Amino acid sequence: MRWNQSRVIDRPEPGFFRLRFARGGPWMPARIIFAADLWGAEINGRPAGLPHRDPHMAPGVMRVWQGGRRINAEDYAYLLTLLEYAQDHPAHPMADPCSRIDVSRLPPVF
Amino acid sequence: MATKSQTRLMADAGLYGIGLTPPGVGHNSGEPEGTLIQLDIDVLNLELGRRLERHEARRDELLAAVARFDKANPAIRSDDVQQRATDFVRQLRAWSREVEEHRKFEKLPVLNAQRAVDNLFADFAASIAKAALDVEAKMTGYARQKARLAREQAEAEATRLRAEAAERERAAATRGGSLDGAIAASQAADQAAQRATAPAAELSRVHSDLGGVASLRATVRHRVMNFDAIPRRYLALDDAAVKLAGKGWRPNDPQPIPGVEFFVEEKVAVR
Numbered sequence: 001m002r003w004n005q006s007r008v009i010d011r012p013e014p015g016f017f018r019l020r021f022a023r024g025g026p027w028m029p030a031r032i033i034f035a036a037d038l039w040g041a042e043i044n045g046r047p048a049g050l051p052h053r054d055p056h057m058a059p060g061v062m063r064v065w066q067g068g069r070r071i072n073a074e075d076y077a078y079l080l081t082l083l084e085y086a087q088d089h090p091a092h093p094m095a096d097p098c099s100r101i102d103v104s105r106l107p108p109v110f
Numbered sequence: 111m112a113t114k115s116q117t118r119l120m121a122d123a124g125l126y127g128i129g130l131t132p133p134g135v136g137h138n139s140g141e142p143e144g145t146l147i148q149l150d151i152d153v154l155n156l157e158l159g160r161r162l163e164r165h166e167a168r169r170d171e172l173l174a175a176v177a178r179f180d181k182a183n184p185a186i187r188s189d190d191v192q193q194r195a196t197d198f199v200r201q202l203r204a205w206s207r208e209v210e211e212h213r214k215f216e217k218l219p220v221l222n223a224q225r226a227v228d229n230l231f232a233d234f235a236a237s238i239a240k241a242a243l244d245v246e247a248k249m250t251g252y253a254r255q256k257a258r259l260a261r262e263q264a265e266a267e268a269t270r271l272r273a274e275a276a277e278r279e280r281a282a283a284t285r286g287g288s289l290d291g292a293i294a295a296s297q298a299a300d301q302a303a304q305r306a307t308a309p310a311a312e313l314s315r316v317h318s319d320l321g322g323v324a325s326l327r328a329t330v331r332h333r334v335m336n337f338d339a340i341p342r343r344y345l346a347l348d349d350a351a352v353k354l355a356g357k358g359w360r361p362n363d364p365q366p367i368p369g370v371e372f373f374v375e376e377k378v379a380v381r
Contacts, residue, residue: 104204108175
């Protein structure tokens, strides 16, 4: 499914996202949560900070909202699984999310 | 050591008197000291082959992956495979790019040396090359004049001999003498007329004492006087202008150039 990526830039909405930490780097899972009147964000499956009533004050929320791309829950779960795999495989690009992916250093895709 | 005929030639030309010595055997066979840059192509190939070894493992790995890809996917039927194929093409291109960069790295000193040699020799030889052109320009002027004069003389000679032949023919008719003189004059007139129509190269040719030959060379050149009058078979399509006219064209748009069909060719682009 292809998400409409347009959004009101200063009015975040909860949902699943993917974002890059570096140009040409791997896509990393991210999520904006709104529950019990509190805003919060999870990046790489971990909370970005303490939730806050004001989304602009909640760590990570605006970063994900403005820099991320919407995905569905299935893709989000897949990225989390990949992230788990990368923790045991240091050569995987997700193990070094702040660097550009160098495809010439990776094993052939097929 | 000059041969006997060379010595005689130089002596005849009076060149000893101005301090020139006759050239020896092999004088025109290149630099006697050998070239400054020594390149052994076999050694070069050997060394480059050794340096290319660093790319071999990855190449073999990728080729094995290509074989696996082809076997598993005679055609691509899903987004998943298309996505992976995107990264695969990027991997293949990354290898090609790496090897290309390596080639440029290895070739750079050769290119620089080539440019240095070319520039130095071009600058060094420029004044004499220009002088040769200047002398040739003067020679062309003289050769044209010589050919024109020779042609005019031959034409005048032909006219004179024809008149003489006619006069002798008349004299023979009135006095009843022989026509031999008239025939000879007529033949000489024909020969002179033939000389007058000889090619400019023949009329202008000179042979130098040292074996050089100079003559007018006629080269056919052209310039466009009326573009619209030129038959189509001599015209070439301006591809750049046609491409520009088709920029932004969509399949339902009218064709912008009569006689040219714009169509869309689709090909995957991998970034």
